[in-house]
Amino acid sequence: MNAETSNTVDLPAVRRLEAVGFRAWPAASVQYDGSWQVRLTAGHPSLRLNCVVPLDPGDFRDAAIRLEKARKRFEAYGRPLIVRETPLAPPPLIAMLDGEGWQRFESVSVLSADLAxxxxxxxxxxxxxxxxxxxxxxxxxxxxxxxxxxxxxxxxxxxxxxxxxxxxxxxxxxxxxxxxxxxxxxxxxxxxxxxxxxxxxxxxxxxxxxxxxxxxxxxxxxRSAWLQVVTTNEAALALYGKLGFAEVYRYHYWSRDGQS
The missing domain is CATH 3.40.630.30 (Gcn5-related N-acetyltransferase (GNAT))
Structure with a gap:
């Protein structure tokens, strides 16, 4: 059973790993719409550098309007709108995306290990x-x-x-x-x-x-190490497992057509 399905996700740990993740892989443009982080990088296709990341489970206000505003920003960069769903994302937002036909197209496992x-x-x-x-x-x-x-x-x-x-x-x-x-x-x-x-x-x-x-x-x-790996990369997961890395949480990417 992974950390996501066991309903025991440590939200403070997620917040901290999200914060260090942003610092470790900085987007060229970062703007906030409430607690949603809008990340864009014109010259690099990395999904983590080109996505909307909601960071407060309670911040669902005017979600449709805010998504349309973000879509226009992404369009200006020549990119499709991508939403990154972590355990911090508002459940009503994810339900809305699902109801409107958006699709998950990639899942990533965030792992950590005690260096001691x-x-x-x-x-x-x-x-x-x-x-x-x-x-x-x-x-x-x-x-x-x-x-x-x-x-x-x-x-x-x-x-x-x-x-x-x-x-x-x-x-x-x-x-x-x-x-x-x-x-x-x-x-x-x-x-x-x-x-x-x-x-x-x-x-x-x-x-x-x-x-x-x-x-x-x-x-x-x-004292601790963390990394992120796509859940379909079985070879990498096996490598990290040998060293003692274990899943802390998963996140998922959503788009209207199910691709980046």
């Missing part, structure tokens, strides 16, 4: 870089992503305020083959953008680079 209980190597196999340009190039190569994202990704990483560690594993003949971003926000460490090159998987590189990132964060005073 994770077995990590005594030494760091990989040291963090602070060279954003180098990390962006490495990350795009590992993920085989479109190079057109480079300026926007560099802007996002440059906007992260908490201390960040940029980790890359390189092969002498192949270049970058694994990468991960770790954002240390006081006692919480956020793991972002973990990727292993398609040709290098099932070699333990994911655990290797993640262990270095977590050890770096623990040495800096982080």
């Amino acid at each position: 209980t994770i077995e990590l190597p005594d030494t760091m196999d990989h040291l963090p870089s602070h060279d954003i340009g180098y990390f962006v190039d490495a990350s795009l190569k590992v993920e085989e992503a479109d190079l057109i994202r480079k300026p926007a990704l560099a802007e996002i990483l440059s906007a992260i305020k908490p201390p960040s560690g940029l980790f890359v594993i390189e092969d002498p003949g192949k270049g970058a083959i694994a990468s991960v971003l770790c954002v240390q926000d006081n006692d919480l460490a956020g793991v972002m953008m973990l990727a292993v090159a398609q040709s290098e998987r099932r070699r333990g590189l994911g655990i290797e680079i993640l262990s270095s990132a977590l050890r770096w964060a623990r040495m800096r005073g982080a």
